[in-house]
Amino acid sequence: MSLLAKSTTHIWIPLFISAGVLFSPSLYAFKVGLVLDKGGKDDKSFNSAAYQGATKAQKELGIEFKYVEAMDSNAIENLHRSFARKDFDLIIGIGFAQAEAVRKIAKQFPDKKFAIVDGEVKATNVRSLLFEEHEGSFLVGALAALKTHGNKVGFIGGMDIPLIRRFEMGYKAGAEKINPKEKLISNFIGVTGDAWNNPAKAKELALAQYNAGVDVIFVAAGASGSGVFDAAEEKKKFAIGVDSNQNWIKPGFILTSMLKRVDIAVYDTIKESKENHFRSGVFRFGLKDEGIDYAVDQYNEKLITPEMKNKVEALKSQIIKGQIQVPDYYKRSKK
Amino acid sequence: MIRSLIGLFVGLAISLSIVAFAGENPFSVFMILIRSAFGSPYDLGLALFYTTSLIFTGLSVSLAFQAGLFNIGAEGQLTVAALAAAATGVLLPEVPSPWAPLLATTLGISAGALWGFIPGWLKSRRGSHEVIVTMMMNFIAAALASYVVLDLIKNPESQNPESKILGPGYLLKDYDFVQKFFVDSPANLSLILALALSVLIYFFLYKTIWGYELRASGQNEVASEMAGISSKRWKTLAMTIAGALAGFVCVNEILGSSGRYKIGFSPEYGFVGIAVALLARSHPLGVIASAFLFGALQKGASDLDIETATITKDFARIIQAILIFSVAGATLIDFSWIRQKCFFWKKKGVTDANFE
Numbered sequence: 134m135s136l137l138a139k140s141t142t143h144i145w146i147p148l149f150i151s152a153g154v155l156f157s158p159s160l161y162a163f164k165v166g167l168v169l170d171k172g173g174k175d176d177k178s179f180n181s182a183a184y185q186g187a188t189k190a191q192k193e194l195g196i197e198f199k200y201v202e203a204m205d206s207n208a209i210e211n212l213h214r215s216f217a218r219k220d221f222d223l224i225i226g227i228g229f230a231q232a233e234a235v236r237k238i239a240k241q242f243p244d245k246k247f248a249i250v251d252g253e254v255k256a257t258n259v260r261s262l263l264f265e266e267h268e269g270s271f272l273v274g275a276l277a278a279l280k281t282h283g284n285k286v287g288f289i290g291g292m293d294i295p296l297i298r299r300f301e302m303g304y305k306a307g308a309e310k311i312n313p314k315e316k317l318i319s320n321f322i323g324v325t326g327d328a329w330n331n332p333a334k335a336k337e338l339a340l341a342q343y344n345a346g347v348d349v350i351f352v353a354a355g356a357s358g359s360g361v362f363d364a365a366e367e368k369k370k371f372a373i374g375v376d377s378n379q380n381w382i383k384p385g386f387i388l389t390s391m392l393k394r395v396d397i398a399v400y401d402t403i404k405e406s407k408e409n410h411f412r413s414g415v416f417r418f419g420l421k422d423e424g425i426d427y428a429v430d431q432y433n434e435k436l437i438t439p440e441m442k443n444k445v446e447a448l449k450s451q452i453i454k455g456q457i458q459v460p461d462y463y464k465r466s467k468k
Numbered sequence: 469m470i471r472s473l474i475g476l477f478v479g480l481a482i483s484l485s486i487v488a489f490a491g492e493n494p495f496s497v498f499m500i501l502i503r504s505a506f507g508s509p510y511d512l513g514l515a516l517f518y519t520t521s522l523i524f525t526g527l528s529v530s531l532a533f534q535a536g537l538f539n540i541g542a543e544g545q546l547t548v549a550a551l552a553a554a555a556t557g558v559l560l561p562e563v564p565s566p567w568a569p570l571l572a573t574t575l576g577i578s579a580g581a582l583w584g585f586i587p588g589w590l591k592s593r594r595g596s597h598e599v600i601v602t603m604m605m606n607f608i609a610a611a612l613a614s615y616v617v618l619d620l621i622k623n624p625e626s627q628n629p630e631s632k633i634l635g636p637g638y639l640l641k642d643y644d645f646v647q648k649f650f651v652d653s654p655a656n657l658s659l660i661l662a663l664a665l666s667v668l669i670y671f672f673l674y675k676t677i678w679g680y681e682l683r684a685s686g687q688n689e690v691a692s693e694m695a696g697i698s699s700k701r702w703k704t705l706a707m708t709i710a711g712a713l714a715g716f717v718c719v720n721e722i723l724g725s726s727g728r729y730k731i732g733f734s735p736e737y738g739f740v741g742i743a744v745a746l747l748a749r750s751h752p753l754g755v756i757a758s759a760f761l762f763g764a765l766q767k768g769a770s771d772l773d774i775e776t777a778t779i780t781k782d783f784a785r786i787i788q789a790i791l792i793f794s795v796a797g798a799t800l801i802d803f804s805w806i807r808q809k810c811f812f813w814k815k816k817g818v819t820d821a822n823f824e
Contacts, residue, residue: 205733326732
């Protein structure tokens, strides 16, 4: 008997080791690949939000997570394909520019799961995450109108595309809701992807707007936004951040940030997929489910009076109840 | 040739030792790069797709170098060429298949040639420096492309900044036997075109009188004028041909793969083309090898990003830079100096002249 026990221990040791290898988290962890848009994870805005969502999932859910940034438009497809071939379980594309690549790769790898933010891809293994940006823009528009002394509010968009026009239109409607005489001064940084990453041009545009009598500017331009914040500090005026909570970047000069909770959408998608509850289809996030919101924290609470806050909160609940219809650029342009 | 290879290996060794500093295993990084280029038909296809465009721009820069000109404008030349090809395809979608790609290619390379002719002509007529002029022409080309693509032929169904899709007759798909080898990758027929052009340019430069005149005017303007070669004419012509060569990128990008003009489609082919030409020492056949090296690096950059923890896409740029330095260095170092100082060589009675 003892002889048998002795000999079995020799068998058991390698077995334990191999079992340890087989079930170690690094080999069997749920693998998530994140493909970021131009601007990159440090844009403190759109991509940062996605990155934070995934990092949070990595900490809390013990997934394996890898992010990449696309170098050129041919590389986007290559990155998605590489992730799929390397057996990543879930691949998330950030930004409308990746819709086409996701559509193509999802078709070729039907057993892999995909998600796309800001793009609509109809396939059984793709989850499209869309946001009702116009609703949040409406609220920060109202805040801008409440804050401004004159009757001009400013908007600076990144790339001139329908998505950003949607921000602009909601913002204008919100400002006009508070003061019908409110005039919108609007500029776009560019027409190409570089517009997301051009703080110098953003600053120039912002300075020009501030000099023209605008005192609040809403900027929806990814990494370019930092230029507008610099200009706000220089001119002692206000700016409104976008996507992530950007209030901390220049405390006292950033009135609020319109939150687009890409982080939550990304986190939830990862969580559901990891728990095998992945659902495909189009998911829309708005004020209702706090996928869209505006930020009040220790950095900007002095800038927003209780009066302003009450008014905006009232508008918010009216939108959620459907009493206010915020004009939507997407629906308008289809007519 | 041997010096270039030595430089290449030294460069690779330096790059890989930097990799070790970043905390990665140099050998595995090297294997990732190899696999990224040869791992599967798709991988090779994408690397060859980049290579194709880089051969065109590399040839363009090389030819200008041979004529003593520095063509920084390949990026602008390929932009207007792609623009012309795409605009033709969008505005005349009905042209039937065999003629359509020919028409678009002809118009594309003519546009590229025009974009090269202007700085060439200004250089020989007015003495304007081609570096300045081509650089400014790059900006004009970029602005022109965004105006035409986004205001005149924009794709209304996409938020991406791109043109409408070309007429079906324009795409090379029907004739494309190259694509069949590299399924799903954007590699296409223009690879053959690129290889053929390299050989053609080689014969032109080294086996014809015109090529001789072009090189002579590049090496010594005064001497070639004395010998009855119009170096002014050759400078203009060289830039024009260079522009046309860069313009061939439109076949690879527009007709061969995407079928539309996407703003920002070029990962700076024009500028990487300068590196390609430097590495090839402006030899048209060397361009093929050096373009493949840079194409594989371009492809490998994103794979390095995915497969390693610390190395990002920017690292591929560092490798590119190190390679250029080491190859240019290896070809420029004056070895005779070392030999002169070295007692061993002197003893043997070897003089400088023997090494030239």
